[in-house]
Amino acid sequence: MFRQAFLVATVLSFAGVAYAQNPPAKKPAAKSTTKSTKTATKTTTKTKPGAARKTDTKKGTKTKPTARRGKDKSAARVPWVPTRATLANTANQPVGFTWPPTHAMVEAEKTCESKLDRAGVVWERGQAEGRVVDPIVVPAMTFGGIKYTNMWGSKGPHVLDCQLALALETIGPELHALGVREVKYGSIYRWSNVRSGGVTKPYLSRHGLGLAMDIGSFVDDNGREAVVENDYKTGDALLHGIEQLINANGNFRIVLTPKNDPISHHNHFHIEAKADYTSPDMR
16 A cells, blocks of 8 residues: 555656646647737738838829929919919010009100101000000001001901001011012910910010011012911021011011921011110100
8 A cells, every 4th residue: 555655656756847847838828929920920911021112102102203293393384374473574574664554654655656647657546455555556557558467357456556556667668678568467466475485484475565466478569478387498588588677677676487486486477566665765
């Protein structure tokens, strides 16, 4: 009996030592280890390099630099019709020009009217348009012996500033000597911004001041019509002679043609009367 008890105690003792050296895994610990492994795997999935790049790309789609550039470009695009911003830009205005007109500008226009009267040009008061300082109408639309006809068939009345009428009257005899008998124009007054080189500029065109005219063709003393769009590029002598004449004439600020602006003026001449409102006599 004693011997049996001793053997049982010995076996239990060796079992206790084995248990202490190699304890069985506890179930709670195994559960915690599994959860940690899953968590680590899940975290790795969220933060792995490939996923991070994908997330950045997705966010970038909403705020990518190209999108911002496109928006800025659209916002900076100048509209055809003048706005407050473009009207505030005086880069294209005549010397001394302000709006509303100053007393000096009004007096300068009165001087212009007197010169038209002395030249025998019959004119009438025109309806106020845009920023035309002295809107007038010339019913006959004849200046210096040259007939001006609207190429679209419009009968008018066609409002223009006195300064443009005087410039046309002054250059008329020179055009006549060159062989011109009729000028076919597209527009005089037009409420728009400057357009050149295929781009709309951020300032008011001188069409909005009644100082500019677009011309599509000229008819000579033989009845031949020299069309700017078709004949200028072939070296038409009449058209190139007119261009040189206007450039040399002191009453015009500029002439735009297919030569100096082949994009926006490929089919017409754009002429502008010169106006300097700081000069008492104007010319």
